[in-house]
């Protein structure tokens with residue numbers, strides 16, 4: 001089986017999500033990696049270094065600069081017939097484009113794969129991770145998004161794979177990119193961080209969130225997460241939301257502060273290696289899955305932790 | 311322009327799903343069912359667009375058993391104008407088939423915008439809107455947190471993406487999928503619930519839409535459905551100092 005892996009990147013850096021999706025794709029067979037973007041040869045070189053990559057296909061085009069779903073789908077479909085599997089991380093880019101490929105090829109996509117049993121059998125979570133389905137696909141081409149929290153990253157290979165430039169022609173575009181508002185912070189990304197400190201509704205305001213959660217995160221070199229309630233209330237930006245409908249994470253250490261532990265939140269973090277919960281309600285559901293429970297007022301406990309770590 | 315909104319009847323988001331002991335799936339007997347929360351946001355958005363004079367009519371469609379009529383009535387009580395129930399019976403229906411049915415309705419109704427939830431909280435697929443957009447060859451604005459119709463042929467959509475927010479300008483007609491922060495759905499008032507009972511809901515079969523029966527047959531064979539591994543509750547620590555000590559010397563994560 002030959003698989004085509006769609007890379008996630010920002011025209012400069014290959015995302016670690018792709019290295020994780022690659023270890024999933026490699027279980028299916030030989031893997032080519034497709035880079036779609038503009039002025040992104042650097043990304044192709046990074047992909048070429050990953051172990052298990054057959055070829056790197058580089059599709060550069062002005063219209064692919066922001067990796068909008070429609071032109072990306074067009075580019076993928078132009079080469080899809082050479083592959084038996086089209087794979088991507090379940091990132092917002094992957095989730096946006098792969099269902100278009102599946103629809104055009106008339107196959108059913110398998111979303112958020114957490115385990116590959118064989119070439120056509122996969123495990124995937126449903127009902128916020130409360131029901132794990134084993135599904136078999138008999139479609140001629142498998143279209144899969146990978147839940148990267150469940151796969152290790154691929155190491156670098158001793159030699160680089162060949163990079164092949166593709167000549168892409170695209171039709172008239174009816175989606176135009178206007179602007180991005182991305183937080184460029186020095187912090188690690190949520191999905192690749194070893195440690196995550198998350199805050200919930202209990203923080204009460206953005207000021208409190210920043211003054212209480214961020215210092216601990218800084219001390220731990222951690223990424224910062226948030227519950228939906230904290231994001232909805234404007235304490236934290238949308239891209240910090242962890243959960244069923246936000247980001248799925250599995251760090252070595254997850255510290256949940258003032259988060260009750262709704263199933264939608266647990267769905268995003270319960271595969272973390274060690275979970276700490278800080279909550280002043282002894283009956284908070286989050287305590288049922290926490291390795292270490294600290295029953296305390298977070299406004300006292302977190303500054304204390306920050307002080308002790310200094 | 312007409313707006314088409316798809317609504318799915320799913321397990322209520324407050325209910326913890328119970329698995330059948332034979333591994334055949336989630337037990338939904340006597341379980342509270344509701345409108346998929348993302349679809350509720352889609353209905354709200356379409357109604358707001360109508361209130362703002364950007365949309366002339368809000369048409370709801372639900373695909374499933376006859377019980378899905380309740381889901382349509384929920385949206386009608388919020389303020390949508392009429393419903394279409396595509397009766398496909400009890401079996402779960404996959405996003406690919408749903409997208410094909412929606413395509414047929416979007417075309418026959420000649421709608422200017424389709425708004426659907428980004429995912430259903432039961433199958434968690436996150437596929438239907440994108441598939442529909444591809445099948446119709448219309449632009450897509452997924453994971454929307456702002457939908458701003460500029461004119462009869464342009465809409466600005468702000469999307470929640472992994473790195474933050476992204477704004478796109480799409481030609482209409484287009485397909486939009488909703489994210490959590492697009493709006494806060496209204497509660498239906500009692501008079502509106504009563505009024506909704508009289509709003510028209512047409513019931514159609516696949517044959518009425520000119521679609522063959524076999525086309526909703528699932529492509530994926532669900533071999534089994536099992537519970538995830540359960541995590542055991544751990545230990546209680548007395549204070550911050552003990553916590554740090556345990557993380558450092560017991561868990562080894564600091």
Ligand SMILES: Cc1cc2nc3c(=O)[nH]c(=O)nc-3n(C[C@H](O)[C@H](O)[C@H](O)COP(=O)(O)OP(=O)(O)OC[C@H]3O[C@@H](n4cnc5c(N)ncnc54)[C@H](O)[C@@H]3O)c2cc1C
Nearest residue numbers: 200201202227228229243244245246258260265280281298
């Ligand atoms: C369709 C849908 C999708 C969703 N997706 C997500 C998702 O992806 N991610 C997500 O997180 N949620 C999601 N939710 C929301 C989820 O159901 C919960 O509403 C949300 O997770 C609650 O956030 P919270 O725990 O911060 O707030 P709450 O449930 O209000 O909990 C606050 C906690 O803080 C504790 N507390 C209060 N004061 C203090 C103090 N001083 N010190 C210590 N502890 C304190 C309280 O005891 C309580 O346990 C979704 C919901 C729906 C319907």
